[in-house]
Amino acid sequence: MSDANSTMNRRGFLGRTAGAAGAGLVLGVPAIARAADGANDKIHVAVVGFGKQGRVLFEALSNIPDVTDKLHFQAVCDIWDYNRKGGMAKVRALQGSLPEGYVDIDEMLAKESGLDAAIVATPDFWHAPHTVKCLEAGLHVYCEKMMSNTIDGAREMVRAAERSGKLCQIGHQRRSNPRYRYTLEQLIRGQEICGQIVNINGQWNRSVAASQDIQFKPSLKIDDPVLRKYGYENMHQFMNWRTYRDLSGGPISDLGAHQIDIFNWFLGTSPKSVFASGGNDFFKEREHFDNVMAIFDYDTPQGGVRAFYQVLTTTSAGGGYYESFMGSEGTVDISERAAFTRIYRESSAPSWDDLVRRGYLRKQAAAPPAGGGGADAIASYESAAPEAYQLPGELNKPPHQPHLENFFAAVRGEEKLNCDARHAFESEAPIYWVNPSALDKTLIHLTDEHLSV
Amino acid sequence: MKDQPDPPKTDPLALTYGAWLLRLWLAVRALQTGIEKYAGTTASEAAVEIDGAPNEYGLTADATEKSYSLDNYHGVPETLMGKFEGEPLMAGWALSVYDKVLGPALIILGLTILLGVLPRTSLFLLGLLYVSLTWGLILINQNDGVAWLAAHMILIVMALRLAPHNRLCLFRKW
Numbered sequence: 125m126s127d128a129n130s131t132m133n134r135r136g137f138l139g140r141t142a143g144a145a146g147a148g149l150v151l152g153v154p155a156i157a158r159a160a161d162g163a164n165d166k167i168h169v170a171v172v173g174f175g176k177q178g179r180v181l182f183e184a185l186s187n188i189p190d191v192t193d194k195l196h197f198q199a200v201c202d203i204w205d206y207n208r209k210g211g212m213a214k215v216r217a218l219q220g221s222l223p224e225g226y227v228d229i230d231e232m233l234a235k236e237s238g239l240d241a242a243i244v245a246t247p248d249f250w251h252a253p254h255t256v257k258c259l260e261a262g263l264h265v266y267c268e269k270m271m272s273n274t275i276d277g278a279r280e281m282v283r284a285a286e287r288s289g290k291l292c293q294i295g296h297q298r299r300s301n302p303r304y305r306y307t308l309e310q311l312i313r314g315q316e317i318c319g320q321i322v323n324i325n326g327q328w329n330r331s332v333a334a335s336q337d338i339q340f341k342p343s344l345k346i347d348d349p350v351l352r353k354y355g356y357e358n359m360h361q362f363m364n365w366r367t368y369r370d371l372s373g374g375p376i377s378d379l380g381a382h383q384i385d386i387f388n389w390f391l392g393t394s395p396k397s398v399f400a401s402g403g404n405d406f407f408k409e410r411e412h413f414d415n416v417m418a419i420f421d422y423d424t425p426q427g428g429v430r431a432f433y434q435v436l437t438t439t440s441a442g443g444g445y446y447e448s449f450m451g452s453e454g455t456v457d458i459s460e461r462a463a464f465t466r467i468y469r470e471s472s473a474p475s476w477d478d479l480v481r482r483g484y485l486r487k488q489a490a491a492p493p494a495g496g497g498g499a500d501a502i503a504s505y506e507s508a509a510p511e512a513y514q515l516p517g518e519l520n521k522p523p524h525q526p527h528l529e530n531f532f533a534a535v536r537g538e539e540k541l542n543c544d545a546r547h548a549f550e551s552e553a554p555i556y557w558v559n560p561s562a563l564d565k566t567l568i569h570l571t572d573e574h575l576s577v
Numbered sequence: 578m579k580d581q582p583d584p585p586k587t588d589p590l591a592l593t594y595g596a597w598l599l600r601l602w603l604a605v606r607a608l609q610t611g612i613e614k615y616a617g618t619t620a621s622e623a624a625v626e627i628d629g630a631p632n633e634y635g636l637t638a639d640a641t642e643k644s645y646s647l648d649n650y651h652g653v654p655e656t657l658m659g660k661f662e663g664e665p666l667m668a669g670w671a672l673s674v675y676d677k678v679l680g681p682a683l684i685i686l687g688l689t690i691l692l693g694v695l696p697r698t699s700l701f702l703l704g705l706l707y708v709s710l711t712w713g714l715i716l717i718n719q720n721d722g723v724a725w726l727a728a729h730m731i732l733i734v735m736a737l738r739l740a741p742h743n744r745l746c747l748f749r750k751w
Binding site for chain 1 (some may be wrong): 622624627628629636638662727
């Protein structure tokens, strides 16, 4: 905050949290999960990257009740005039005042005093440099996932967060989604409705039409010297960075990271191996695979678990996107979208009627009986159809909003981060090995060397 | 001298009814489309109860309520706005202006047509508005929408043809 009389200025905060950071490093746990002070002051925010994802995050922030009493958007930084000016206009429409606009983050950090936090929503290869710069400048950071396009970049972010003592939340927004948290804490761990989880399936199927190159208006093109200064060969690369190997991790990172994070979060452990396969089956001129399939093997206290994940950018059929936790007594299909969320009870499992009565679950209409004498049915081969259930309630906010609310609540010292940099790294680390496995067509055994900071 | 055939009999009442039906349809179509641009949904805030108490997670009942307000205004739908912004022939400032005026224009023209104010001019302006929408849909290759607007244009032309029989109007000459 920029108010001279405020107790929550940047230097004071650094001083108060230095001790906590040191203790965290000694104990090997995330250095800071909540800020120390300043529950009532406005938080001064910079938005770094106001492209498609930056706009999504800003729209979610705009939906927070009384957000302009809690946050002041002081600066917007984006190398593209179109994004930057558009973002500044959106900020003005929300808070009534225009933020400062910057092309270069170094200039922003040098000139803007009083900043408390930054939202980093630039392309993946800029996540580490931008996050580290902001942390070292004394800002708390909310950085979109993946942490980086390389595992070394992600490691540097964890180290910078713990060195600086500032908060660093990574944008795995499902970690704050009440539907996901309820499912894990109350249904899977609490009521153990799945029994022994033995298999996980996850997928994100997207059509060719939704995976096309992003076009741009020639009159809005960024000058070539600017593009090159910031790591882009041309405007096509700027608009479609997700398809370039030097700039991103491709579909497995862009889409799969969210869901593989859920595998690891829900199981409470990292996989011990990964085997993947991918191909440029349709978009033959792209650097990254169109479609990737990966199998992760886990050891858990309950026993072995295999997780299959596929990301397709050439087919939308097959049920959209979800993570399916399949156990001996039940299966939970969970997704950010309610339409892809279902819970099934195996016919041999104990009744869930009491859970329905108490409000833990809602029962769907009865499934049709199996067998039934259809011409193509072979009764002895088929299992009884599982009963279908639903979560008892929904999320009535944009999906990124709870995660952003958690971040700013942590900045105010009211909550702990739901996805701090170290925990995010532990979950993301296996994902960085999917592309190498697919490129070399080898099984990779994941050791501490692969998975540690 | 040959007998001339009798001129076809006109049915003034039927023609007036026809004019009114077209007027009503086009007015309702424009008016309600404009009003719908101020529509939005509000999700339920009611926390679901588990074990007899409101849950701690923030899970809410999945009911949504439709409501209308100025804050909900969306002239050009969000899904189409992104497509238009990428079109080289679509100037950004023009798209922004169009987004702001589209809803009010539909409402105003719907009202003038409904009330019979400047009936011919109102129909002509509505036709121009639909031509502008058609141009936009051609840019983004939405041929179904173009065909749908073509049907509207036919109705507008029919309404203009029946304008002499459109009674109960203000400034009927125009």
